[in-house]
Amino acid sequence: MPSELYRCVYYSKNLIAGGPARIAEEIESILAAARRNNPTLQVTGALVFNRGLFAQVLEGPCPSVESLFEKISRDERHGDIQVLAFRAVPERLFSNWSMAFLGRSREDENLFGHIGPQTGFSTERLEGDRLLEIVRNLAFEEEARAA
Numbered sequence: 369m370p371s372e373l374y375r376c377v378y379y380s381k382n383l384i385a386g387g388p389a390r391i392a393e394e395i396e397s398i399l400a401a402a403r404r405n406n407p408t409l410q411v412t413g414a415l416v417f418n419r420g421l422f423a424q425v426l427e428g429p430c431p432s433v434e435s436l437f438e439k440i441s442r443d444e445r446h447g448d449i450q451v452l453a454f455r456a457v458p459e460r461l462f463s464n465w466s467m468a469f470l471g472r473s474r475e476d477e478n479l480f481g482h483i484g485p486q487t488g489f490s491t492e493r494l495e496g497d498r499l500l501e502i503v504r505n506l507a508f509e510e511e512a513r514a515a
């Protein structure tokens with residue numbers, strides 16, 4: 369039996385030192401790693417960078433998502449990782465991408481302003497759903513633009 373499909377949703381703080389050019393370069397290298405590794409792992413997902421925060425969705429067979437997330441969580445380019453969801457799901461939401469990079473066109477907006485400890489109340493589950501919705505909407509916009 370194929371292993372169950374899992375989804376991990378987290379956000380983290382950017383620790384890449386330097387200006388926008390340096391950050392863009394490192395993000396390019398992260399995306400190159402994703403293109404290199406994720407297809408073999410059958411992992412798909414999306415990465416958003418906004419206002420010093422990363423948000424990422426990883427979907428795939430449970431062991432792949434676990435091992436990839438473990439590797440990513442040791443990456444010194446980010447820290448303060450907050451896992452908002454890690455659970456079995458019935459289907460993929462980002463099946464078209466080994467790792468979509470989203471949000472470039474919305475740099476002027478604070479996309480995650482209402483996520484995180486500053487909001488006071490709310491459970492992780494709720495935050496996870498909210499973040500997922502933000503990332504999904506960005507993906508829809510991107511697809512509409514590409515069409």
Ligand SMILES: Cc1cc2nc3c(=O)[nH]c(=O)nc-3n(C[C@H](O)[C@H](O)[C@H](O)COP(=O)(O)O)c2cc1C
Pocket residue numbers: 398401402403404405406415422424436439440441442443445446467
């Ligand atoms: C926010 C963030 C997201 C990342 N996402 C991925 C990913 O989806 N796939 C991946 O292989 N590496 C990802 N990485 C990079 C890994 O931490 C690691 O540097 C890379 O997988 C090493 O690739 P290699 O084993 O082919 O040398 C990410 C790193 C960061 C900081």
